[in-house]
Amino acid sequence: xxxxxxxxxxxxxxxxxxxxxxxxxxxxxxxxxxxxxxxxxxxxxxxxxxxxxxxxxxxxxxxxxxxxxxxxxxxxxxxxxxxxxxxxxxxxxxxxxxxxxxxxxxxxxxxxxxxxxxxxxxxx
Numbered sequence: 001x002x003x004x005x006x007x008x009x010x011x012x013x014x015x016x017x018x019x020x021x022x023x024x025x026x027x028x029x030x031x032x033x034x035x036x037x038x039x040x041x042x043x044x045x046x047x048x049x050x051x052x053x054x055x056x057x058x059x060x061x062x063x064x065x066x067x068x069x070x071x072x073x074x075x076x077x078x079x080x081x082x083x084x085x086x087x088x089x090x091x092x093x094x095x096x097x098x099x100x101x102x103x104x105x106x107x108x109x110x111x112x113x114x115x116x117x118x119x120x121x122x123x124x
Contacts, residue, residue, distance in 0.1 A: 002028050002113040004096045009118030016086050016122075022079040022096030022115055029077040033102035035111060036070060036081045038092035038120075048094070049081060050104030059104050086122045093117040 008020040022034065035050035049070035050059045058070055069082040079096060097111035105111070 002098070004098060004113055004115035006094065006096050006115040006118040009094060009120045011121045011123065012086055014087055014122055014124050017082070017084045018086065018120060020081040020083070020094055020096075020118060020120075022081075024077055024079075024098065026077045028098055028100075028113070029072070029079075030074070031100050032098040033100075033104040034072070034079045034096065034098045035104055035106075036079075036094060036096060037108055038090075038094045039117075040089075040092040043092075045095070045108055047106040047108070050106065051079070052103040053101055057103050059106060061106075083120070086120075088122045088124045091120055091122045093119050 005023045012018050033053045036048040037045050038048050039045040047061050051070050051072055055072045067085045071080045095117045096115040098113045099111045
């Protein structure tokens, strides 16, 4: 069974930074496109960022470009999301997702596996 384990969420003041992590098995990590999505209360799950299975292609939600950075650490089989300049509207549960192969899709339906989520809270 594929497991994606997120960590790194927490409470941060507006303007601050957080780095989220998503760990999985080596086999899944090296073969999978991976993405980050988020869901705030009462809102639909939305795309944040994704990276291709090779790590060579990254995609971001237009509104988050320049503040968020997605990266893969092959030595640790871990996906990261560096979030800078956090705003209260960034508060949500952040989910990591994976799908074997692929370039990193914006569509949640194209991912096969999901983590349990990590809460990000931003105080104003």
